[in-house]
Amino acid sequence: MNKIMTPKYIDIHSHVNFKAFDEDRDEVIRRALENNTWVINVGTQIDTSRKAVEIANQYEEGVYAIIGLHPIHTGASFHDEKELGPAFAKASDGQRRAEGFMSKGEEFNEDVYRELLKNKKVVGIGECGLDYYRCTPESILKQKETFIQQIELANEFKKPLMLHIRHGVNHAGHNAYADALEILKKYSKVKGDVHFFAGTWQEAEAFLDFGFTLSFTGVVTFTHDYDEVIKNTPLDMIMSETDSPYVAPVPHRGKRNEPSYVKEIVKKIAEIKGFSEREVAEAIVANAKRLFGI
Numbered sequence: 001m002n003k004i005m006t007p008k009y010i011d012i013h014s015h016v017n018f019k020a021f022d023e024d025r026d027e028v029i030r031r032a033l034e035n036n037t038w039v040i041n042v043g044t045q046i047d048t049s050r051k052a053v054e055i056a057n058q059y060e061e062g063v064y065a066i067i068g069l070h071p072i073h074t075g076a077s078f079h080d081e082k083e084l085g086p087a088f089a090k091a092s093d094g095q096r097r098a099e100g101f102m103s104k105g106e107e108f109n110e111d112v113y114r115e116l117l118k119n120k121k122v123v124g125i126g127e128c129g130l131d132y133y134r135c136t137p138e139s140i141l142k143q144k145e146t147f148i149q150q151i152e153l154a155n156e157f158k159k160p161l162m163l164h165i166r167h168g169v170n171h172a173g174h175n176a177y178a179d180a181l182e183i184l185k186k187y188s189k190v191k192g193d194v195h196f197f198a199g200t201w202q203e204a205e206a207f208l209d210f211g212f213t214l215s216f217t218g219v220v221t222f223t224h225d226y227d228e229v230i231k232n233t234p235l236d237m238i239m240s241e242t243d244s245p246y247v248a249p250v251p252h253r254g255k256r257n258e259p260s261y262v263k264e265i266v267k268k269i270a271e272i273k274g275f276s277e278r279e280v281a282e283a284i285v286a287n288a289k290r291l292f293g294i
Helices: 025-034 046-056 086-091 110-116 137-157 176-187 201-209 227-232 259-273 277-292
Strands: 009-014 037-042 063-067 077-079 101-103 122-131 161-166 192-194 213-216 238-240
Touching: 009 238, 009 259, 009 277, 025 037, 025 259, 037 046, 037 122, 037 259, 037 277, 046 063, 046 110, 063 110, 110 137, 122 137, 122 176, 137 161, 137 176, 161 176, 176 201, 201 213, 201 227, 227 259, 238 259, 238 277, 259 277
Parallel strands: 009 037, 037 063, 063 122, 122 161, 161 192, 192 213, 213 238
Antiparallel strands: 077 101
């Protein structure tokens, strides 16, 4: 395969390291690379972080890893199809399971992540942050403590953060975006990206002002809920991601998502912003190279 010094597209948040890709992982990644698409696989626990690094090491160029502990994995919690949607429930372990999955809970093991950070293919820390979908005062406290640990590690290694932030079903009194930003302003010396941004323009503007980019998924191809934020976000602060195997974009909706589909998201962002696809694709690649140092 020829080397691609500058790709046409980049998927900055994918999970080809998940079990949903066990049977055809290399085929999926090579399909992306052959379509001039670079891939950053993101860990959610120790095992998937290790897998992301292992995968990145198999390719000379164009495949990278981000490592960290997802907030939902900081404690034992159940996640069903009502919360995740059919594609999420199916993709969690590669099989359709209407009952969803159980997160066993994991402590943030700094020694393990320090070892993984020695690998040059690791370009960030995350996905970390706050998830208030199902929360208790105790789980919120645990998530915040783990988030701060990962921020401090990112500061030390000068790595950008990949953020996961989600409001609860009824988030009165608990604003995940506001809480995350408060923690970042107090502790973070690095910048990063707010993955799968789903907040208001006011919340978006606060993160943009703090120097964090916003990334968007295939959801933007089948709802207008994100149009205002996308229109208002400067081109040099916007990113594309698939979050595969989840939320495949139109025309692949309902299928297992994969990094090569990120071009559909770029097309939609271009349409919403009134730019050409080429302008947006080039800007996003430049943004990713700047943030992740790749």
